[in-house]
Amino acid sequence: MVKIVDARVIVTCPGRNFVTLKLVTDEGVSGVGDATLNGRELAVASYLSDHVVPLLIGRDPARIEDTWQYLYQGAYWRRGPVTMSAIAAVDTALWDIKGKVAGLPVYQLLGGRCRDGVTVYGHANGETLDETLIEVGRFTDLGYRAVRVQTGVPGLEKAYGVSPDKLYYEPADATLPTETTWSTPRYLAHVPKVFARVREEFGPDVRLLHDVHHRLTPIEAARLGKSLEPYDLTWLEDPVRAELQEGFRLIRAHTTTPLAVGEVFNSIWDCADLIREQLIDYVRTTVVHAGGISHLRRIFDLAALHHVRSGSHGATDLSPICMAAALHVDLSIPNFGLQEYMRHTPETDEVFPHGYRFDGGFLHPAETPGLGVDIDEEAASRHPYRPAYLPVARLEDGTMHAW
Numbered sequence: 001m002v003k004i005v006d007a008r009v010i011v012t013c014p015g016r017n018f019v020t021l022k023l024v025t026d027e028g029v030s031g032v033g034d035a036t037l038n039g040r041e042l043a044v045a046s047y048l049s050d051h052v053v054p055l056l057i058g059r060d061p062a063r064i065e066d067t068w069q070y071l072y073q074g075a076y077w078r079r080g081p082v083t084m085s086a087i088a089a090v091d092t093a094l095w096d097i098k099g100k101v102a103g104l105p106v107y108q109l110l111g112g113r114c115r116d117g118v119t120v121y122g123h124a125n126g127e128t129l130d131e132t133l134i135e136v137g138r139f140t141d142l143g144y145r146a147v148r149v150q151t152g153v154p155g156l157e158k159a160y161g162v163s164p165d166k167l168y169y170e171p172a173d174a175t176l177p178t179e180t181t182w183s184t185p186r187y188l189a190h191v192p193k194v195f196a197r198v199r200e201e202f203g204p205d206v207r208l209l210h211d212v213h214h215r216l217t218p219i220e221a222a223r224l225g226k227s228l229e230p231y232d233l234t235w236l237e238d239p240v241r242a243e244l245q246e247g248f249r250l251i252r253a254h255t256t257t258p259l260a261v262g263e264v265f266n267s268i269w270d271c272a273d274l275i276r277e278q279l280i281d282y283v284r285t286t287v288v289h290a291g292g293i294s295h296l297r298r299i300f301d302l303a304a305l306h307h308v309r310s311g312s313h314g315a316t317d318l319s320p321i322c323m324a325a326a327l328h329v330d331l332s333i334p335n336f337g338l339q340e341y342m343r344h345t346p347e348t349d350e351v352f353p354h355g356y357r358f359d360g361g362f363l364h365p366a367e368t369p370g371l372g373v374d375i376d377e378e379a380a381s382r383h384p385y386r387p388a389y390l391p392v393a394r395l396e397d398g399t400m401h402a403w
């Protein structure tokens with residue numbers, strides 16, 4: 001029997017923090033998995049080094065599902081972002097190894113291609129309306145067919161999703177959380193005007209998306225969805241916090257703007273009701289935060305039965321390993337919707353050499369065996385961990401609010 005003989009947890013900060021698991025077999029085959037949980041990275045690194053690595057040494061790398069069940073059921077303490085990101089890293093690395101052993105790209109092991117390429121969307125953002133329009137144009141010029149539009153709100157100093165680093169937007173920007181201010185009335189009054197102008201300038205073909213980042217109540221979200229209907233959004237993302245999911249019934253009753261949810265979900269149980277009741281249109285769970293390729297497939301298969309498509313999160317805090325893994329899943333499922341794609345910096349790309357490529361609005365995974373991505377451990381060691389937090393938000397009177 002082939003055995004796992006080495007399991008390394010690599011923490012590196014080529015501009016932002018990433019946690020990576022690398023597994024090596026006694027035949028010298030290696031596999032990689034992303035375990036990055038933005039702002040809480042070291043908790044997952046410890047979960048892996050202290051509690052998972054000792055269980056992996058000596059195991060058969062071919063038993064992907066059995067290892068998943070061993071770690072999930074064996075922990076007794078189920079679910080949660082830390083546990084599920086750790087399990088995801090193991091699962092992803094084992095799929096990488098299986099692909100390399102089989103001599104096939106992972107999407108072939110998942111059933112083969114369902115499409116020619118993976119349609120991706122980029123993030124356009126601007127402080128002002130004029131700057132936002134320029135940024136949308138930058139993405140359409142690069143060939144993107146879908147663009148997420150975030151914009152500054154008059155009267156608020158820092159809006160979610162607006163940053164001076166246009167192509168490489170990075171929210172975890174400080175060693176202590178940056179304080180930002182939020183006003184729902186100012187936001188609701190402004191956003192429809194922005195989308196009116198974007199549609200006017202760019203016409204009906206480009207797909208437009210917008211991320212509310214969990215900031216509204218259901219009735220406020222319903223109003224926003226209604227006011228955006230004329231501008232034909234592909235989706236309105238995270239309109240409300242998704243802990244209390246009954247709220248989606250109220251939103252649904254009022255608007256035909258499609259809804260996308262799930263970047264903070266970590267298991268099928270977080271989205272099963274939303275999917276079965278057809279309360280959402282896109283589920284945004286990812287390889288890294290939702291238990292790896294194996295569990296993500298399970299979520300997307302359930303979604304396929306209920307007219308829900310995939311829309312995996314793909315921000316810069318998900319490493320190129322996660323992106324590569326996502327592309328293999330995206331290519332092989334019948335109900336793919338759209339894949340988020342924020343570009344990584346050249347420093348990050350150097351640490352994670354990869355074969356996926358962007359072409360005319362599509363991403364294509366590498367055709368090499370496995371995931372087609374690796375970690376350059378020497379390059380990684382040149383970028384030590386740096387504490388970094390996501391921002392927080394308060395209302396204008398100082399009350400804490402969802403960031």
Ligand code: EZ4
Nearest residue numbers: 038171211213263315316317
């Ligand atoms: O704020 O990934 O849709 N994308 C997002 C992201 C999240 C970050 C948090 O780590 O909402 O930009």
Ligand code: CO
Nearest residue numbers: 211237238263
């Ligand atoms: Co989001």
